[in-house]
Amino acid sequence: MVRAFGPGPVAADRVDHLIDLARRAPSAGNSQGTDFLVLDDPAAVARYWDATLPEERRAGFRWPGLLVAPVLVVVATRPDAYIERYAEDDKASTGLGASPDDWPVPYWWVDAGAAVEHLLLGAVDAGLGACLFGLFDHEAAVADAFDVPPTYRLVGTVALGPPAADEPGRSARRPRRPLDEVIHRSRW
Secondary structure (H helix, E strand, C coil): CCCCECCCCCCHHHHHHHHHHHHCCCCHHHCCCEEEEEECCHHHHHHHHHHHCCHHHHCCCCCHHHHHCCEEEEEEECHHHHHHHHCCCCCHHHCCCCCHHHCCCCHHHHHHHHHHHHHHHHHHHCCCEEEEECCHHHHHHHHHHCCCCCCCEEEEEEEEECECCCCCCHHHHCCCCCHHHHCCCCCC
16 A cells, blocks of 8 residues: 555546445455445545535644545445345345344455455556545544435545655554464464
């Protein structure tokens, strides 16, 4: 992931191709509860930053190159899509079609994460820079600014664009756990 972007747009058909890759990610029961809000015009991108990073905070923002990204993709999930799907005849026996509370693992988040990963990998393959970042306490402000229906939850935002020289984040210095520490064969 990069946190600095160079100037220049990303063609709409290129973005559509990446969204097509993301929508093909695994989906529990083929519920397809992930949607994508594509902000690819300067006014929409500016409105996003106004909702999440007010002008007075931008001067001290550690990643000013992130604000240059020409495309922002807000990934959204609709939990009710899973409830509706699992209430259908072929899934009703699972007992997951009545309420989100019935799901021991809320797969709408899992599936949205898989869609994000498809989007990130597709961007890298296309020679673009990409960065996933969370909305944290700005979910409601973004949903409001872009008229997202209240039945959706916003998962995060993926910035896309030509990569620029970048400084790795502090977390990049943290080493990966060794492979033999994360693989558990035949038993834990």
